[in-house]
Amino acid sequence: MRRLAPMLLAALAVLAAACEKKTQPAPSGEGGAQTAQQAQPAPGGETPAGSDVILLGQVGALTGGQATFGISTRNGIEMAIKEANAAGGVKGKKLAIRVYDNQSKPEEAAQAATRLITQDKVVLILGDVASSNSLAMAEKAQAAGVPMITPSSTNTTVTQKGDFIFRVCFIDPFQGYVMAKFARENLKLGKVAVLQDNKSAYSIDLSDVFTRKFTEMGGKVATTESYSQGDTDYRAQLTAIRKTQPEGIYVPGYYSEVGIIARQAREVGLKVPLMGGDGWDSEKLFELGGTAIQGSYFSNHYSPDNPDPRVQKFISEYKAAYGGVPDALAALGYDAARVAIEALKRAKDLSGPAVRDAIAQTKDFPGVAGTITLDDKRNAVKSAVVLKVGDGKTEYVTTVNP
Amino acid sequence: MSAAVQANQDSRAPLLQADGVSIQFGGLKALTDFSLTVRQGDLLGLIGPNGAGKSTAFNVLTGVYQPSQGEVRVAGQRVNGRKPHQINHLGLARTFQNIRLFRALTALDNVKVACRAQGALHPTGMGVSAKLSNALVNYRDWWRALMLTPHFQAEERELTRQAEHLLEVMGLSHRRDEEARNLPYGEQRRLEIARALGTRPRVLLLDEPAAGMNTREKADLMVLIRKLRDDFKLGVLVIEHDMKLVMGICEHITVLDHGETISRGAPAEVRGDRKVIEAYLGDSYLESHGGAA
């Protein structure tokens, strides 16, 4: 028995340490939406940095293979906040953002989100790109009654987590449909192959929808091959694909792999165009893909070619601040932050439910990545663009409406 | 022969038997046609020059190596192919030439490991029902240990008592709570014997128990070994390098050279055997000493 006493003591010590920073009661655990709505006495308002600052939180992958997504999003959000502060802030207060890395792991995302909510007492959370991580965050945000806007998680289930969860982008089924339609109607392809990333739910979703829609439209998917994120040698899959002699290859993966895939596709003798989704959108794609990726198409949230002055202003300011053309994630981050800021302005106070209601009322909001109207499922109803990869830049091809 | 052994004369069934055992490593014949019988009360010696195959013989007997040919029987059971711990459960315990204590464990725990391992298990079981009953006993044991049942506590006390007794016998009581690695060399050797006794063996195999000891310590040890044999009613087989010593205490000696048994018999007979002297001491010894000593 005495053997156990120190252990219990240690446990108690830890507990005591953990409890020092006790916070206002925030409902936790099961119950989720219902409990969250009743309570929540304005978690915002008082932030650790003082009452003249409204703190927002972002959780994103700042390390790992898709780090540019997290970093682009962060840049976009940062820009929006700077603009808002320059314009006098919200309700007479300055805005600030706190960013945490989730290492692309759901448990880290949940931990970071919980920390933002409880310790940093943010009024609202932005993020993440990868849907598994957004799902983990959504659970926590919903339970705590803190609104969350994901700039670019396209998996349908994310916003189904509850009424505090929003997104400012379209969803996977739509994107898969866009490319299927484009391939069938614009490119007039009859037989294509699919190469999907089995480590990414996003890629599998897109590939499934694309296959279904493309077949419905009378096309034929000759073969579906797969790879895993982080691979660097795709020759075996591409050799197998070459055998089926497709007219195009749908590769709904991330730019980090797609660029290399394009090079190796040309190497094994596949000269047909590649097609993909918004995961392609990064400056790095041009470097990784070189000439091999030119002439390929991908669906995206926005086009830098859009002559709209609002978009061009965003692009030039972004270039000035961070160098390089902003990708869709920067644009979506920017939009998400601006939607959030607008909602904060409109909200009657900074409590979770008030902000939630304000966000839910977003209608015809002029974002750089399309006009945003949130439907009753808290998803943005938006059109998608199809871009063609050129020499170091993308070219606008067409817009596909829902 | 001592009185104790004579009293047991009629109950002297063989406890350990090796019958024509050979073992090969690759092309090397480490042991050829090795035969030996140990009965209760025996104190046998196994000698030979370095590399003669003495330790190999021990390893075959205890199941570390499998014999290529021949048969080993312990307590009447054929043990070829059995694992060392199963053979140990049949009543065979050993020490090692290069001391192999559980170095980070206390002296007491070293002995308790051995005391326990004998345990309540079905000692000779190989069949399905024996395996099943062993498994059941095992689970019950774990459960008792986890629940700290009164039975477990009593058993633990009993184990401690046994181990303490063995330490006392070997004169190690004062080292009870010291880690084995911190013991002086001679005491480590004795602790190994205490540990071997913990498994309640019927035959004890000692691999160079006196190595590294001075003459006086060796003499004491030999007395102790005799005493152990009598008190614990053991058969003892000793490997020893020091001829003089072996000759002094063993009643029967087997001499190995290059894996082959070159001589066996009472000390006096072996001592006179020319082949032994040649093998053991080399021709030069013979020349300088002018024949058998």
Next chain:
Amino acid sequence: METPALPVPEARSAIPPALRGILPVLVALPVLALFQWVTNESPFAVYLLSVMGVNIILAVSLNIVNGMTGQFSIGHAGFMAVGAYISGVMSLNLKEVALSFLPVAASDQVLFTLALLVGGLAAAACGFLVGLPSLRLRGDYLAIVTLGFGEIIRVVVQNTDAFGRALGLSGIPQYSSPYMIYFWVFLTVLVARRIAGSSHGRSLWAIREDEVAAEAMGVDTTGYKVRSFVISSFFAGIAGGLFAHFVPIINPGSFTFVKSMEIVVMVVLGGLGSTTGAIVAAIFLTLLPEGLRSAFNLLGTESTLAQKVDQIRMPIYGLLLVVLMLSRPQGLFGTRELWDVLPRWIPRRRRGLS
């Protein structure tokens, strides 16, 4: 270093023998209730404590194999994954089910416990399978087999629709509470300590010290090795189940080789074979990244550096490991336990001849 490596059971005690077995549990239950009540109000504390608890279970259970038995397993995350996925799937399917004779909350906890046990047993079965090769393999070869097993589990999960493939399982009910988690932490520690203090534990230590000698002394080394794998993976499975029910999303990315290494690091850092060492190391390494986060937050929310610093945590973590191992190669406590290294003013257990 005259401290014995193994605890000697106390000779005398005021507690009647019949009670000793169950008493720690009886004491723990109200303490945990208090614990639950105190932490209930801070979700972040709850989350962090939950992660910590799971890490403690993982480290303490791995210590049974790596520390006590001296085998080298680096696939612990694989067992955790088995437990997490099996219990996760079960809970998802039983989400709508309630036991009619119990209140809903109680029924949920009963079903949760059931799911945990099933997950733990599945992991234990895998542990048995992985333990079997240990009949033939030693040291580094066994290590790579455990690593390979972990990776195979990950790939299987990633390719199985029932496990949600790459997206993983989401929407697992959040049944894990600090009470439940720390009850299991407590059980794990209790089991580990009681094994260490029993003849089974001594057999495991004997195997770690010298396998040949242990075998010669009648210890069924293969049997004990397999059993230590089974027990260790059972608790890893439980840890996985608990983990799945508070995150509450699991995907294959959470159970990689890197996670396994993190657990090994906890065990080695704490001192191989030291249960309390494993606990302290698990607590330390769970809090360290958050601590770094807090430290960086002090730099202010506006600076670009503060936004970038979250990325610096992991390299710093790596370097800290190097520094820690260089300064304390035997781990924090070596094979000793916390109370053996505490300063004199804390009364120690009596030992020696008494």
Next chain:
Amino acid sequence: MAQLLQHLINGLASGTIYALVALGYTMVYGVLKLINFAHGDVMMVGVYMGYATAFALGREVRGSLLGVALIFAVAMLGCALLGFLIERFAYRPLREKPRLTALITAIGISFALSYGFQLDIGFLPGASPRAFPEVIEPKEWIIIGDRDVVVWNWQIISFLIAVGLMVALQYLVFRTRFGRAMRAVSWDHRVAALMGIPTDRVIALTFMLSSALAAGAGLLYAIKDTSVSPLMGLYVGLKAFVAAVIGGIGHVPGAVVGALVLGLVEEFVVGYAASTWRDAVAFGFLILVLLVKPGGLFGRVAAEKV
């Protein structure tokens, strides 16, 4: 049939590169009995050194033979230095300590390097992969049928470089004084020290050698797959380690055979089954090999002397 041949060629091409990395694991394991988990990350650092050099040289020079030689030289020397530093400061102080401690520092170094290189601060490259410049301009050297089988110049060149490095290593280990010293240290470094062999220097040199080999291998890998990323060390390193174990860790030719076998197995899994099962099959194959031959294909489980 043609496809089989193509897969065979591809498998051998990646196998030779695995082999060079696996050799590093095996050599270090040989002298120190340490699984150097940071080995793959050292390789990754070497590739970035080559990357930087290639850019410093500019497009003109890096295509030439001299340019390629310079890139390799810088990366290999740089990595030798890195290997030396790691050994000196992270492993040597722990030499007489339990083996696991050095393993943990190896993991620590691995984390520090692979996460450190993901930062975009200062000279560090940032997390996303970069395209590796085409230092060897890809040319198709052998074409059979209607591009049924294609052998690329870089495949042959890297095969030759890899084989050259292996032969040199074999010579070094079995024909030179240093090699003898290395083998002596591998046998028992304490005894070797008593025999007057400067064990510290031998071990340091072994580390430098294995790190340089890793850098060479990494460059070949980057040329093959045209990319470099901070995480490449983790993936390639793990595979090479598996290869070394398949061949019997500590056994030099074994590592090469193990790597070639692993390269082929992986290629065939990807080519004829599904790539997502590749890692599972690779590890399954490893476990199978170990169950049949517990010491790997060539290694012998040293029968413990009792």
